[in-house]
Structures are given as C-alpha cells and as structure tokens.
Amino acid sequence: VELNRAVAVAMRDGPEAGLAQVDALLARGDLVDYHLAHSARADLCRRLGRRDEARDAYQQALSIARELKSPWTEGLVLANLGLLHMKYMRFDDARASLDRASSLARAASSWPLRLS
Numbered sequence: 001v002e003l004n005r006a007v008a009v010a011m012r013d014g015p016e017a018g019l020a021q022v023d024a025l026l027a028r029g030d031l032v033d034y035h036l037a038h039s040a041r042a043d044l045c046r047r048l049g050r051r052d053e054a055r056d057a058y059q060q061a062l063s064i065a066r067e068l069k070s071p072w073t074e075g076l077v078l079a080n081l082g083l084l085h086m087k088y089m090r091f092d093d094a095r096a097s098l099d100r101a102s103s104l105a106r107a108a109s110s111w112p113l114r115l116s
Helices: 002-013 015-027 035-047 051-068 071-087 091-108
Strands: none
Touching: 002 015, 002 035, 015 035, 035 051, 035 071, 051 071, 071 091
C-alpha cells in the first residue's frame, strides 16, 4: 500500500517527492526484497536524470527478479534497463539487455504458468 502511495505522490507532486517516499520505505527495511520497490525507485531516478542511481536500482530489481525464477519478471526489468541504456546511448548494453528480455519473453510463452 505504501509503495502505491509513493507512486501516486510521484504522479501528483513529481518524481522527487515520490522518490523520497520510496527511499524512506527502503531505508527502514520495508520492501528491500521486493523487486517492484527497486523498479519504482529506478523509474523515478530515470525521470530525474539520475542515470547511475536508476541503473543501480534496476540491477537490484533484476537480482531479486532472478531469485524469483520468473522469466516474465526478469524480462520486464531487463527491458526497462535496456531502455535506460538506450536513453543514454549505451547501445551495446541496451542491445544485451533487450536481447535477453526478448529471449525470456519467447521462453515464457511456453512457461507452465502461462497467463492467457
């Protein structure tokens, strides 16, 4: 609920305000093992032009996503990381992330827990 509130605050008051709330949640230890908290932080940092912080937060989300063993989750994080790399013209890194995301999406289409 608090993460959703932080995202809503970012939409209403701007990314800096939302980031402050996400950072507060993470600083007190809440949601540190939740990939979406780090993904939200990454997105807010990206919007603020904080490339290195965004990349680090996406990497943290990716680490958690891999532990979940969900190709969909890992692929979504990789796709967002790839788009961040593209924005900053890091095309080799972007291609690697997006190729891996695409591979995971193809593999997930035959994953046993397919949603359709």
